[in-house]
Every structure is written in structure tokens, then in C-alpha cells.
Amino acid sequence: MAGLADHLRRRIAREGPLTVARYMEEALSHPRYGYYRHRDPLGAAGDFITAPEISQMFGELIGLWCAVVWGALGSPAPVNLVELGPGRGTLMADALRAARRTPQFLAAVAVHLVETSPLLRARQRDALPAAGLEGTPAWHEGFDGVPEGPLLLIANEFFDALPVRQFQRSREGWRERLVDVGPEGDGFRFVLSPPLAGVPLAADALPPGVDGAPEGSVIEVCPAAIALARAIGERVARRGGAALIVDYGHTESAFGETLQAVKGHAFHPVLSDPGEADLTAHVDFAALARAAGGAGARTFGPVDQGEFLERLGLGARAEGLLAKATPEQAAEIRAARRRLAGRKHMGALFKALAITGAGMAPPPGFE
Numbered sequence: 001m002a003g004l005a006d007h008l009r010r011r012i013a014r015e016g017p018l019t020v021a022r023y024m025e026e027a028l029s030h031p032r033y034g035y036y037r038h039r040d041p042l043g044a045a046g047d048f049i050t051a052p053e054i055s056q057m058f059g060e061l062i063g064l065w066c067a068v069v070w071g072a073l074g075s076p077a078p079v080n081l082v083e084l085g086p087g088r089g090t091l092m093a094d095a096l097r098a099a100r101r102t103p104q105f106l107a108a109v110a111v112h113l114v115e116t117s118p119l120l121r122a123r124q125r126d127a128l129p130a131a132g133l134e135g136t137p138a139w140h141e142g143f144d145g146v147p148e149g150p151l152l153l154i155a156n157e158f159f160d161a162l163p164v165r166q167f168q169r170s171r172e173g174w175r176e177r178l179v180d181v182g183p184e185g186d187g188f189r190f191v192l193s194p195p196l197a198g199v200p201l202a203a204d205a206l207p208p209g210v211d212g213a214p215e216g217s218v219i220e221v222c223p224a225a226i227a228l229a230r231a232i233g234e235r236v237a238r239r240g241g242a243a244l245i246v247d248y249g250h251t252e253s254a255f256g257e258t259l260q261a262v263k264g265h266a267f268h269p270v271l272s273d274p275g276e277a278d279l280t281a282h283v284d285f286a287a288l289a290r291a292a293g294g295a296g297a298r299t300f301g302p303v304d305q306g307e308f309l310e311r312l313g314l315g316a317r318a319e320g321l322l323a324k325a326t327p328e329q330a331a332e333i334r335a336a337r338r339r340l341a342g343r344k345h346m347g348a349l350f351k352a353l354a355i356t357g358a359g360m361a362p363p364p365g366f367e
């Protein structure tokens with residue numbers, strides 16, 4: 001979008017090259033031109049598709065997970081049921097519909113949605129009454145707006161949208177990767193900062209071996225994700241509760257870069273068309289677990305999404321739907337199960353991590 005590119009060029013002229021995190025934040029969340037502010041990116045007509053949009057089974061199983069975990073917490077009432085980045089509201093709608101089997105749970109729930117996009121908030125407003133939710137959910141700009149109280153939190157493909165910083169080891173030491181205007185004055189390009197005294201982040205945010213890393217090594221760190229995992233960990237440790245984070249990413253903190261852009265269901269150059277392509281980076285689950293654990297919480301997993309869903313009963317749910325399906329619907333249900341759980345599809349790349357209060361036993365799917 002020309003408007004965002006112009007804005008970025010002016011900002012770079014004023015402040016110098018931007019960190020990758022600032023660039024990513026502007027591209028995704030600029031109040032006027034940000035990617036998520038002016039479009040619904042989901043579905044066949046958009047740029048990508050997510051698990052809840054593939055099949056109702058995903059949200060239903062997560063709704064049952066929430067109801068069971070609520071019971072294990074001692075059935076607190078009220079309990080804040082929070083979703084970070086609910087997209088079209090499909091996951092929450094499917095989860096609430098499935099949770100009707102436990103009416104005491106539904107009666108205890110206060111739904112809170114953390115969403116910055118006005119357009120997607122409107123989609124969520126339409127989706128939830130259709131699912132039978134009584135009363136209006138509350139919307140918040142960030143997790144810190146969610147009121148105090150016991151917590152059940154869901155985040156699917158949210159953490160991968162949080163801005164990352166990148167550092168590269170040169171002969172003279174670590175330098176930060178920055179985004180500058182290209183030599184022709186139009187496009188954007190990566191440049192490196194002057195050498196730094198060290199990577200300017202807390203040691204527990206970094207992969208092991210940073211000091212001895214060879215020249216050319218790259219590290220990618222998401223300070224916003226680490227701060228959020230710490231805040232969630234602190235909340236469940238203090239007030240009780242559990243969080244389920246599902247995203248694509250790696251189990252151990254490691255060197256390497258994963259920032260990518262997607263547009264129209266295909267990869268796109270990261271610095272082209274800011275505001276017009278989705279930007280994401282793999283989630284470092286080990287870093288999230290360290291941050292939440294450091295705040296006093298317990299963590300379980302990550303477990304591969306396929307294994308997690310099968311343990312929750314994906315097979316039985318698919319069989320239940322197949323019993324009433326037409327031949328076309330049956331083919332769709334089987335294909336959805338493969339896409340969600342197959343190791344060549346989302347089943348192994350996506351992972352689930354649980355963050356709970358200190359005294360909790362492993363939640364369903366993490367035993």
C-alpha cells in the first residue's frame with residue numbers, strides 16, 4: 001500500500017533505519033494502513049487459512065478442553081474465557097457450542113476477546129450470538145486489559161504475528177538487522193547496525209551458545225511474545241487458570257531466521273508491499289515456556305498439533321460427524337482431519353503449549 005510505504009520512508013528519513021520488529025509492527029498494526037486493520041485475511045479469498053476455518057472440529061475440541069480444565073481448576077465462577085486474536089470468531093463460536101454439554105461451565109464464563117482490528121471485531125460480534133452466547137463479549141486492545149480473575153486463555157496463530165527482532169554475528173560482534181530505504185529511494189532493504197556490545201536482550205530470551213556463535217549466525221527473538229507469556233504465567237500462577245497456545249514453531253530455541261510474508265496463499269518477499277501481505281515468524285515455544293515458568297507457572301508440551309487433537313478425540317468427533325454426512329460432506333470431513341492432524345500437513349509443524357497454575361496436573365492432551 002503506497003500510504004504505508006510513504007509513511008515508512010518518512011519515518012526512516014526522520015529516525016534512521018527501523019528494527020525488523022518496528023517494521024513488522026507498522027506493516028501489521030499501523031492504525032490506518034496495517035495489514036490487519038483493513039481486511040479479513042482469512043479463507044479462500046484471503047491470504048491464508050487457519051485451523052478453525054478448516055473444520056468446526058478444531059474449536060469444538062478446544063471448547064471441551066476448556067470445560068474439562070475448568071472442572072480441574074475447581075469450577076471457579078466467574079472465570080474469564082479469553083481468546084487472543086480471534087479472527088472471525090469461529091474458534092470461540094465452535095468452542096462455546098461444544099461447551100453447551102457443560103451448562104455450569106457456560107454459566108460461569110465471561111468472554112473476553114483481545115483484538116485490535118475493528119473489521120475483525122465486527123466479524124466476531126456477528127459470530128458469537130449465532131453460537132448462543134448470552135451477553136456481549138468484552139473486547140480489549142491487549143491482554144493487560146483483561147480483568148483480574150481465574151483465567152482460561154486460547155491463542156491460535158496469534159503469537160506468530162508478534163514482532164521479532166533479528167541479530168547477525170559479524171567479525172566485529174553482533175549487529176542488529178534493520179530495514180532501510182533502498183538505493184533507488186523506493187523499495188526497502190535490510191542493512192546491519194554498527195557492532196553492538198552484545199545482544200541487548202535478557203539472557204533467557206536467547207538461544208544457548210550466543211557467546212560462541214560463529215560469524216554469519218542469525219538469531220530471531222520476539223520480545224513481545226516473551227513479555228506476554230510472562231504476563232499470562234504470572235496471572236495463572238496468582239489467580240489460577242490455564243492457557244492453550246497453538247501455533248507453528250520450534251520446540252527448542254535455535255539460531256536461524258523464519259520471518260516470512262504470505263499473500264494470496266503464496267510466499268511473498270518480506271519487504272515488498274508492506275501492509276498488503278501477512279508477516280509471521282515461527283514461535284519459539286521454549287522461550288515462551290521459560291518466560292511463563294520464570295513467572296511461577298507450570299508449562300506442558302509443546303505437543304504436535306496432530307497428536308494433541310487425536311488425544312482430545314479428533315477421530316471420534318470425525319466419526320460422529322461422518323455418521324450424519326452426505327458423501328461430499330464425508331470427503332470434506334476426512335480431508336479436514338488429514339489437514340489438521342496429518343504429519344505432512346499442519347499436524348507436525350503446529351504445536352500446542354499449555355501454561356497453568358503451579359499445582360495443576362497435566363491438562364487433556366498433555367498427559
Ligand SMILES: C[S@@+](CC[C@H](N)C(=O)[O-])C[C@H]1O[C@@H](n2cnc3c(N)ncnc32)[C@H](O)[C@@H]1O
Pocket residue numbers: 028029036042050051052053084085086087088091114115116117120141142155156157158161162
Ligand atoms: C492469523 S489471525 C488468527 C485468527 C484466529 N485465531 C484463527 O485461528 O482463525 C491473527 C489474529 O490476531 C489479531 N492480531 C494480530 N496482531 C494483534 C495484536 N498485536 N493485538 C491484538 N490482536 C492482534 C488479528 O487481527 C487476527 O484476529
